[in-house]
Amino acid sequence: MVALLIKNFIRSKGLLVGLAILFISGIISLNIGKQFLEKNEKIIQKTSHFQKENIDRYVQYMNKEMGLLLYYVRFGLVNETPNIVGLSIGQRDINPSLHNVTIRNLEEQKYTTDLMNPMYQLIGNMDLSFVIIYFFPLIIIAFGFNLVSEEKEEGTWSLVLSQTANTQKMLRLKAGVRYVSILSVLFLLLLIAKFYLSIPFDIYFTVYILTAFFYISFWFSLVWLVVSFHKNSSQNALILLTSWITLTIIVPALMNALVIQLYPIPEAFSTVLDSRDGYHSQWDKAKEPTIEKFHQLYPQLVKYNHPKDKDFSWLWYYAMQQMGDETAVASSKKLKEKIKQRENLSKKLGLWVPTIHTQLTMNTLCFSDITNYLAFIEALERFHEQKRMYFYPKIFSDTPVSSEKWDTFSLAYFKNQPVINLYMVLLPYLIISTLCLLWANINFNRKKYNL
Template sequence: MLALLFKNFIRSKGTKIGLLFLLIIAFISLLIGQQFQQKQTKNINEAALYQKEHIARNAKYHKDEMGLLLYYIKFSLVNKTLPINSLAIGQRDVNPSIQSVTIRGLEAQKYDSELNNPSNLLLGNIDFSFVLIYLFPLLIIAFTYNIVSEEKESGTWKIVATQSDNTFLYILKLFYIRILSLIVLLSIVLFTAIFFLKIPLDKSLFTFYILSVSYIIFWFSVCFYIVSLQKNSNFNAVILLTIWLFMIIILPATINSYIVNKYPVPEALELTLKQRNAYHEKWDMDKKVTLEKFYKHYPQFKSYVLPDAEFSWLWYYAMQQMGDDESAIQSGELETKLEQRNQASHLIAQFVPTLHTQIQLNEIAKSDLENQLLFLKKTKEFHEKIRLYFYPKIFDNAAVEKENWSKFKVETFSDESEINFAKAFLPLLIFNLLLIGLGCLNFTKEQRLL
């Protein structure tokens, strides 16, 4: 029976076109993922080469003053990009994966990003997560909306009912064939991605695959419940497409609007201006006031006395530090609001399977907002480490030639946060069991009436 049902299903021209179309789009998404991966690798290699040449060139032309040299030199920190990130690009297409900073004020540099076409950013990347979240459900709806109603409308359902001992089991077999077809297609795409994108066979890929399967089953569960209502094909098609539109576009947009208004964040530009204004006003202030604040922040540098000269690097870098210190409140507010947004989106997403799946896929790929927040915190630590290393050398006016500049390589931040399996799978599991249970009740009730 299963073999016959599968032949009837796959023989349909619409089925073949639908599966082929989705397979082609999925492979295109892998190509886009590969382009993203290559761009990231290229940027990292170029950053490493640039830093090496940049430091060597400046050390050659600014031999006399360590403070002047450090004014120009940039040091880079890379947010490690996992191969699986190519399947779910997430925040990585808008937030930089490389931070290059001098030891001057951090707040004016922290939110620098690459120049990108705003139209491309608006549209986003058609990565595999987009194909899974948006397009797989449409094919599932096309395969299942008339799975029973078509036979009832054509008058062949009575023949099926008389020839089958259990019509409910027959319906389950129809769904089983379609579910298996989509899971096989998903498996082919991800198997191809393993070789094409060089994704390792690890816990992240396994979680990504199981979550994708759970999401596919969720949409089959939705269709199963709607079909169980025993309405006509037009009703099923309209209600399922309405659910798709609501779950994929309207509800996420509404939630995003709510979170943005609930937790408004100060603009990064405003924060940068605050830092720069706090720094520039120090030119007109008493130098001793600036130094006192600097010593309060770094008591270990109290032994360095302000020279009588009109300009000194001790005073200059103290001004830079005060710019950061005086914008610290706004910086903290921005970080807090972003963390609140992230927490709120995770909490609400537990009740919205589509949004939950997207967030979890990004989290697995280390391309979510939480990863970006961790990277910004690591950038701050990285910047502070460089400052504390060079401040004594600047204040002592250490010889530039005596420093081993070749040891300053590009550093890498690796997000080691663990995957929470309960958080990833439980919401989808609950929705799937609930919808399947309700659908089974409707079908068994209908069978009793027959």
């Protein structure tokens, strides 16, 4: 019977077209991922080159004072983009994967955005995750909505009943052929992805494969459940398409509206004002309190002081800059917290919505979620601090510019290693899919001989 079912499957043109659509869109999506990676790589190479040029130029022209030189010189930190990002671009097209900062106050620099066409951000990237989350379920629905009803509507159901002792087994085989065919396309695409994007076979890629597998299995369970009610083809199609729209469009959009309403972020506005006033108002104030605060922050720098008779010193200048960051500390921290709260809430609520759960999980696995960006920003803060701590003593003691080996300041890299909780990733699928299958089983047993 299996052989016959397979033969029947291959003979039906519609089904093969469905698989071809999945395969082709999958290949296009991999190409989009590849282009994204290449563009990113190009940006990093160019920046590395520009940074070197920039340092060389300023060292040549601004070599009298260390303080003045470091007003200009920029240091780049790259948020490493592993090739797996190509599978799920996530927020990487919104938040920059590279920041170039001077040692002046960081608040005015760290929120700089990249240049992107907002229309493209609105449309979103057709990466492999998109194909898996949106297109695969549609084809699964097309393959399965009339699993039973087509036999009934074409009059072959009574034949099935009379010729097989176990109709459920026959239906299971019929569904199985479709399940295996769709999974084959998925695994083929993932295999191609592995080599085309040269993705290392590590924990992230493995879990990505598992997530995709479980997500697709969930849709099959759902189709199986709907089919088990023995309704006619158009009712099944309607129910399944409505589920698809609900899961891919309506619920995520409603949840997003909820998350934004629950956690508005006016801190994004106040950080800007705080850091600006924190720094610029210092020009009009007495120098002593500023320097005193600076000394409190960095006791190791107490030995450097502002010369009493001077209107200006680099110590005072950088202390003022530092005050910009210090004043904004509270709101900047709150800003980050709010973003984390948004992410946590959506992750929690999303656990029970397979589409959202899959998208958020894939973004995490592909280093492209907002948590990854926040980690990058925190790394940038440490990087900036470290650069300042390195240069402050040299600036304040007026070390000659020529004493520094400037060619050693190349781009720095940051790599975030997200922790993956396999249970949290896979359990929701298992629970939801099992519930669907159990319910379907009850229906099938009740309606065993239903014509």
